[in-house]
Amino acid sequence: DQQVKQNSPSLSVQEGRISILNCDYTNSMFDYFLWYKKYPAEGPTFLISISSIKDKNEDGRFTVFLNKSAKHLSLHIVPSQPGDSAVYFCAASTIRDDKLIFGTGTRLQVFP
Amino acid sequence: DAGVIQSPRHEVTEMGQEVTLRCKPISGHNSLFWYRQTMMRGLELLIYFNNNVPIDDSGMPEDRFSAKMPNASFSTLKIQPSEPRDSAVYFCASSDQGTGIGYGYTFGSGTRLTVV
Numbered sequence: 269d270q271q272v273k274q275n276s277p278s279l280s281v282q283e284g285r286i287s288i289l290n291c292d293y294t295n296s297m298f299d300y301f302l303w304y305k306k307y308p309a310e311g312p313t314f315l316i317s318i319s320s321i322k323d324k325n326e327d328g329r330f331t332v333f334l335n336k337s338a339k340h341l342s343l344h345i346v347p348s349q350p351g352d353s354a355v356y357f358c359a360a361s362t363i364r365d366d367k368l369i370f371g372t373g374t375r376l377q378v379f380p
Numbered sequence: 381d382a383g384v385i386q387s388p389r390h391e392v393t394e395m396g397q398e399v400t401l402r403c404k405p406i407s408g409h410n411s412l413f414w415y416r417q418t419m420m421r422g423l424e425l426l427i428y429f430n431n432n433v434p435i436d437d438s439g440m441p442e443d444r445f446s447a448k449m450p451n452a453s454f455s456t457l458k459i460q461p462s463e464p465r466d467s468a469v470y471f472c473a474s475s476d477q478g479t480g481i482g483y484g485y486t487f488g489s490g491t492r493l494t495v496v
Binding site: 302314317 | 384411413415420421422423424425428430435436471473475477484485486487488489490
């Protein structure tokens with residue numbers, strides 16, 4: 269039972285354009301949602317998070333949007349850069365147990 | 381800070397052999413997590429510890445898998461006997477629960493396990 273889903277395994281975007289990565293979840297009890305970025309042969313690194321009481325959080329070129337009614341969140345990267353090419357994982361957690369549930373990941377490729 | 385340290389980086393073993401993966405969390409972090417990455421299931425949580433005590437091992441796939449955390453600076457994940465379907469990248473992560481889940485975990489670089 270996949271509580272966090274990333275239905276697009278890959279995405280290709282031209283440099284300078286917007287990248288939009290999507291994530292759906294099933295558990296309405298999640299308190300936090302996070303995005304991680306992973307380069308080959310490295311561990312995932314924390315990128316940005318959002319609390320369930322907010323609908324938007326912005327950090328530089330990265331913005332995460334949360335739509336609780338639709339149980340959907342998205343990560344926007346503007347403008348996209350070649351260095352953004354990586355696998356992006358969506359994750360969610362409840363305050364109660366502090367464990368992160370991850371999605372399957374979306375491979376983003378930013379081409380010149 | 382050296383971050384979360386995992387060893388070995390790569391492990392190739394024959395089916396039926398015992399495999400031990402090791403992890404040194406960040407000093408001062410009180411939670412430690414073991415994840416497995418596969419194409420089909422992404423990052424799966426296997427087990428996590430808080431203050432060296434196993435809290436949730438519901439993700440451990442079978443009795444062949446076991447994990448220990450004898451002290452705050454060391455944890456092991458053991459597979460005995462190993463099978464080809466165990467081939468995956470295994471990640472260890474740690475966190476300071478006091479800073480709040482919104483800040484996420486710090487992951488190690490992973491151990492790529494291949495069972496032939």
